[in-house]
Amino acid sequence: MTPLFASREHPLDERQRVAWDTAQALWGVHLHDPVLQPGARMPSFAWFSFPPQVVVDPSEADRNGVGGFYESIFAHEIGHHVLSPSTRVASFAIAQQMARAIAATGRDLIPEPDAKAQILSNLWSDMLINTRVAAMQRQRDGVPGADPEMIRMWGVLSATPPTDQLWWVVLRSYEILWSKPAGFLCPLSPPPRPVKPTKRATPTTPQATANEKQRAKAVAAAAAVDARLAAEAQWAEFVVTNPELDAGLLADTVRTFGNDPESGALRFGMLMAPYLTSAASPTGPSSHNRHAVDGGCAGQAGSAPPTAGELEEVLGDPRLRETPEHPAVTKAREAGTMATSSVEHGMQPADHASRGDALGQGYGVAETLELYSAADANEVIAAWYITEARRWVKPMTQPSSRPRSIDQTIPGALEQWNIDDDIASLDWAATLSLNPTVVPGVTTRLRAVLPDAPPDQRESVRLDIYIDSSGSMRAPRVGSPAVLAGTILILSVLRGGGRVRVTSFAGPGQVAGGNRFTRDRAEALRDLTFYFGGGTTFPLDVYGSRYRDTQSDRGAGDTVARRHVVVLSDDGLRSMFGAGQEQFSTTALDVRRVLDSGTLIIEDRTHQMADPAAAAGYDVEYIDTMNDAPAACARLARRLAEPRASDHVTPGGRRG
Numbered sequence: 001m002t003p004l005f006a007s008r009e010h011p012l013d014e015r016q017r018v019a020w021d022t023a024q025a026l027w028g029v030h031l032h033d034p035v036l037q038p039g040a041r042m043p044s045f046a047w048f049s050f051p052p053q054v055v056v057d058p059s060e061a062d063r064n065g066v067g068g069f070y071e072s073i074f075a076h077e078i079g080h081h082v083l084s085p086s087t088r089v090a091s092f093a094i095a096q097q098m099a100r101a102i103a104a105t106g107r108d109l110i111p112e113p114d115a116k117a118q119i120l121s122n123l124w125s126d127m128l129i130n131t132r133v134a135a136m137q138r139q140r141d142g143v144p145g146a147d148p149e150m151i152r153m154w155g156v157l158s159a160t161p162p163t164d165q166l167w168w169v170v171l172r173s174y175e176i177l178w179s180k181p182a183g184f185l186c187p188l189s190p191p192p193r194p195v196k197p198t199k200r201a202t203p204t205t206p207q208a209t210a211n212e213k214q215r216a217k218a219v220a221a222a223a224a225v226d227a228r229l230a231a232e233a234q235w236a237e238f239v240v241t242n243p244e245l246d247a248g249l250l251a252d253t254v255r256t257f258g259n260d261p262e263s264g265a266l267r268f269g270m271l272m273a274p275y276l277t278s279a280a281s282p283t284g285p286s287s288h289n290r291h292a293v294d295g296g297c298a299g300q301a302g303s304a305p306p307t308a309g310e311l312e313e314v315l316g317d318p319r320l321r322e323t324p325e326h327p328a329v330t331k332a333r334e335a336g337t338m339a340t341s342s343v344e345h346g347m348q349p350a351d352h353a354s355r356g357d358a359l360g361q362g363y364g365v366a367e368t369l370e371l372y373s374a375a376d377a378n379e380v381i382a383a384w385y386i387t388e389a390r391r392w393v394k395p396m397t398q399p400s401s402r403p404r405s406i407d408q409t410i411p412g413a414l415e416q417w418n419i420d421d422d423i424a425s426l427d428w429a430a431t432l433s434l435n436p437t438v439v440p441g442v443t444t445r446l447r448a449v450l451p452d453a454p455p456d457q458r459e460s461v462r463l464d465i466y467i468d469s470s471g472s473m474r475a476p477r478v479g480s481p482a483v484l485a486g487t488i489l490i491l492s493v494l495r496g497g498g499r500v501r502v503t504s505f506a507g508p509g510q511v512a513g514g515n516r517f518t519r520d521r522a523e524a525l526r527d528l529t530f531y532f533g534g535g536t537t538f539p540l541d542v543y544g545s546r547y548r549d550t551q552s553d554r555g556a557g558d559t560v561a562r563r564h565v566v567v568l569s570d571d572g573l574r575s576m577f578g579a580g581q582e583q584f585s586t587t588a589l590d591v592r593r594v595l596d597s598g599t600l601i602i603e604d605r606t607h608q609m610a611d612p613a614a615a616a617g618y619d620v621e622y623i624d625t626m627n628d629a630p631a632a633c634a635r636l637a638r639r640l641a642e643p644r645a646s647d648h649v650t651p652g653g654r655r656g
Contacts, residue, residue, distance in 0.1 A: 010036035010058075019070035026075050026136045027082045034074060044298035046073050048080040050088050055301070069153040072133060076150075076297055079129030084261035085121075085300075092306050092314045092372075094265040095121045099371050100363050101269025102276070104324035107367070109277040114371050116276050117269075122299035123170070124268045127254050128261055130154070131177050151178050158185040165190050165243045166275035172247035177254060190243035241274050249327045262319050270326045305375035308522070311383035315368070316390065365479050381476055382525040389487040392630050395496035396489075396637050400457035401562065412448030421446060460498035461564060461640060462517055465489060466543075467528060468569035470506040470536040474626065476529040482568045485601065485629030486528045489566060490521065492637055500524050503539070506532030511539045515546070536572035540584035547591045562596045564640060568629065571604040577612035589616040597640065601632045 012020060012033060024030055034054035045060035054077040061067045085091035098117040107113045130150055137148030147155075154174060162168045171186035182188055250271055257264025306314065314320070363371075365384045372380050417426050418441050425446045435443040467486050474480040486502070493500050502524050503513035513527040547563075567576065578585030592598050598618040602609055603626050613620045619639075621632040 010038060012036070016058075016070050020074050023071050023074035023078055026071075026133065026140065027078050029078065029082060031078065031081070034077070042298045042301070046077050047298040047301045048077045049301045050091075050303070052081045054078065054081075065156045065159075066153050069149055069156075072137075072150040072153045075133045075136075076126070076129050079133060080125060080297070080300070083132060084125035084128045086261075088303075088306070089310050089313050090262060091121065091300060091303070092310060093262045093317050093320060094124065096314060096320055096363065096368075096371060097262060097265035098124070098269040098273075099367065100320070100324055101266055101273045103363060103367060104270065105273040105277070110273065111276075114373070116273075117371065118299070120269055120272055120276075121265070122297065123272070124265050125261060126297050127170070127173070127250075127268075128258055128264075130174070131254055132258065134178060147178075151180070154185060161187050161191075163191055164275070165193060165241055166272060169243050169247045169250060169272070169275065172243070173250040173254065176248060176251040193241065245328065246271050249331070252331075253327060262317065263322070266319075266322060266324060267327050267330075270324055306372060308376075308379040308383060311372070311375065311379060312386055315383050315387040320363070366477055369477060378526055378529070381529050382522065385476075385484055385487040385525065385529070386491065388484055389491055389630075392488045392634060393491040393495060394637065396461050396463075396492040396498065396640060397458040397496040398461055398562065398640055399642075400459045409449045412450040414445050415448050416441070417444035417446040459562075460496050461493050462498055462562060463489060463493045463500050464517075464546075464563065464565045465500060465502045465528070466538070466565070466567045466569075467502065467504050468506070468536060468567075468573070469504045469510075469512075469531045469533070470570075470572065471533045472536065472570050472572060475531045475533065477531070481626035481629050483529055485626070485633045486568055487525065488630055488633045489636070490524045490528065492633075494519060494521055494524075502527035503542070504528065504530040504532065505539045506536065507534035508537045510534050510537075511542055536569070536575060537580065538567075538569075538573060538576035540576065540578075540581050540587040543591055544584060544587040547594050563594060565591070565595055565598045566636065567598075567600045567602075569600070569602055570626075571602065571606070571608060573600065573602060573604075573609060574612065576600075577616060588618070592617045599636055601629055601636070603629075 016036075020034060031052055031054070034056055037055055037057050038059040040055070040057040040060070042057060042060070045058075045064055045066070046054070046056045048054055054074065056070075056073060056077070058067065061070075061073065066073065080086075085094055095117050098120040099114065101120075102110055102113045102117055110116055134148045134150040137150055141148060158171055162171060168186050168190040172182070172190075174180075175182060175184050175186070250268070253264055253267045253271065257267065365381060368384050369377060369380050414427070414430050417431070427445050427447045430445040430447065431438060431443060434445060438444065465486055467482060473482055476483045490500050490502070499517035499519050501514060501517045503511060504527060505511050510532045512530040512532070514523060518524060567573065575581055577588050598616075599621060600609065600613055600618050601621045601623065603623050605622075605624055607620075607622055609620055621636065623629055623632055
C-alpha cells in the first residue's frame, strides 16, 4: 500500500489544474490539491482517503486511455468525499450493509465474504457518483445530444467486453441510467452463467457398528447430514441471477437512493451478492476484485480500523436493522404479484430465519467481529451489545432514602396589607408599583405565601452484577442473551447516574472483574464480556468478603449506600447457597441481610432454586430461555424504581 500522503513532487500541469478547478466547481467545494503518484502500483489510476485526499496515478490513467478525462477522474474522487461514503462512519455503515446482504445470501456460498463486502461498497459508491457527475456535467454543458465527459470516459473504459455477469449488469445499468441504447457499453446479451461440476457428498449410509446403540447413533448422524445437504441444495436454487432484470432493478436503486447511500447499499448488496457466489463466479475472487475497480477508482486507501465511538455510531444506525430483501421481492409485493416464482425473478426467499440468526434481520456479533477484524475486539463486542441493548435502556433510579421536607413555600397572589398585619409582610415593591403615594390599609400590599410539597426525590442506583460465564452459558463472541441482559442493566444504571460492579464467574477460582463500583462503561462491559467456559461455582468467598464490612463500599460523598445485587445464570446456581461449598453455606443469607435487594435471573424451567433462594431472601426471576432475560431486566428495573411496601426485607433476610 502506498503512503497515505505522498510527497507533492509532481505538481499539476496546466491541463490538470483546469480540470481540478472545474471538478471542484461541479460539486461546489474547495479542497487542497490532489496528489499525483506516477507508478504507484495501485489497482487503478485513482483513489481517495480520509482525511479528504485525492490521489491519481497519471501513468496508469494514460495506460487505460483516460488521460484526457481528468475532470471526470477528479470529480469522481471528490464525489467520494461529498456524496458517498462522505465520512468514515458512512463508509463503515455501507460496508456493513453489504456484509448483511452477503449474510442473507449465504456467507458459505461466497468466497472471502468480508473482502467482497468492501468491494461491493466501493462499487455502489462509484455508481452513485458517476451517475451524479454525468448529470451535473450534462446540466452545466447544456449541449443537446452531446455526451458528458463522464459518459465518454466510460465508453473508453468499457472497450473490453465483460467476462462475467456482475460487470455486465453494472454496465447495462449505466446504459439505462444515461439513456443510452443497449450495446453502448456492453454486449446486447450477458456472458453465459458458468456451469460448474457439482460435488456430490460422500454417501452417508451408516457403516456396520458393534452394537445397536452405536448403530442408532450412526443412523441419526447420517440422517442429519442428508437433511443438511438437502437444505443447502434447496437454498442454492434460490441464489440465482437474472442479469437483464437485475440491471433494471439496479438502475432503479441508484435513482431512488442517490441521496441515501446507506439505505440503498442494502438493496444493492442483495442484487449483486448472488453474482459473487462460487456458482456464479467464472474465475473466483480475483475476477471480481479486478472488475470492482474498472470504473476508474481503486477505492479507499489507508483506512484505519473504526474507533469505539465510530463502531457505536455505525452499529446504532437504524438503517442497519432493516430486513434484507431483494429489490425484486419489494417490487413484486408493491405490484401485487408476489405469487410469481422467486426463482424465475432471480430473488432470494424473504424468510432467512432457517439459516441462522446472522442471516435474519440482524448481523451477529461473530460476523461483526470478522467484518471489523482490524479493530479492537473488545471495542467491537462492546459496541455490538450496546447497540442491541439500546431499545431496552431507560434511566434506572430509586426513591430517595432522605426524609422528605414539607416546610418549603411558594409565593402566592397579592393581597391588601392592613395596619394590624405584621410589618415584615409588607411588600414594598408591589405597593410602590401600584401607587407611589403610600396610604396604609389602602394602597399597601403583601404577597400571600402558599405551602409547597416538593416533588418526590430520587437517587441513583448502585448495582452489583454477577454473571455466569460457565460452559453452559453462551460465549459473548457468538451472541449471549445473558450478556445482552447485563448490558441493559449496566446502561440503565449509568444513565440514571449510578454505579455498577460486574463479576464474571465459572468454576472454582475462576472469577474476573473489578473490586470497585464504577461509572466507567468500558470497564464494566469488559468485565461483563469476560468468558471462562468452565464449570459453575458461585464465588461465595469473594461475595462474602465484599460485604463483610458494610461500610467498605460507601462511596465518597454518598449519603446512603443502598445495595442491590443481581445474578444472571442458568440452573447450575445451587452453589450460591452452599452446594459443594459447605464452608460458605450461610454466606448468601449473611450478605442478603445487608442488601436492599437481591435478585436472581435464572434460566430454570423446573424452578429448583425456589426453596434455597426463598430461604435466603432472594427474589427469583425465572425465564424459560436466556432470550427472555431482557424482559426480566425491564421488570427488575421497574421494581427497583418503584418498590412496593411488601418488598421490604427484614434484617433476617426474609420478606416483611
